[in-house]
Amino acid sequence: MPFTRINSKMVEAAVVPGQRVFSQRGAMLAYRGRVAFTPSITGGQGGVMSMIGRRVANEATPLMTVEGSGSAMFGHGGHHIHTVDLTGETLYVEADRLLAFDGSLRQGTMFMGSQGGVMGVIRGQVTGQGLFTTTLAGKGSVAFMAHGGVVELPITASGPVHVDPQAYVAHRGDVRNRLTAALGWREMVGRGSGEAFQLELSGNGTVYVQASEEKL
16 A cells, blocks of 8 residues: 655555554554554564564654544654555664564564674764664554654666765665775874764665754
8 A cells, every 4th residue: 555645744654454553652643434553562563573673673653543533644753755666575664763664564573794794884974873674574554753754765786876875764675785984194184074984885776865954
């Protein structure tokens, strides 16, 4: 079920009998029809063991289950919202960025080092995002939050895309990411450009970059 953008800071999700939508708890702004909102004890798909894994990884943002017949509108904190329709690939996004997603998507976590080795771990520390990130896989819609709106940059085999780690929001597809350093004598004496670290993404997919270096 694709989400409908009402404006840059609100999104509407269709709620169909027999299908669930998950949203960040407390993010409902309005709804139509007969729609119920209940806390999700397991925090999404995957059952209790998956929930325990996300809590251990500190990727367990409180969620609620949205069920019934009608539609629900979501937004949070006045943040800009971006929607993505997955067609079988995996989206990598921080848990606190998630606003809402189709209940059919498989939720999990990924160790940062598995995509970028040691530099992947360092990247988690540099950006303040920790050692794990949330994954959503399958076919369905996802709405996530960002500061100042989001631009989609395609990643192709012709060359990598470099992103400021603080402006990185999410990526999807068959993508490898690693943190690169440009530390030279200018940075050592405090006369550098202020862009000592960049996130390099290569492969095939899309990276989502927000118009700000501010975290949520």
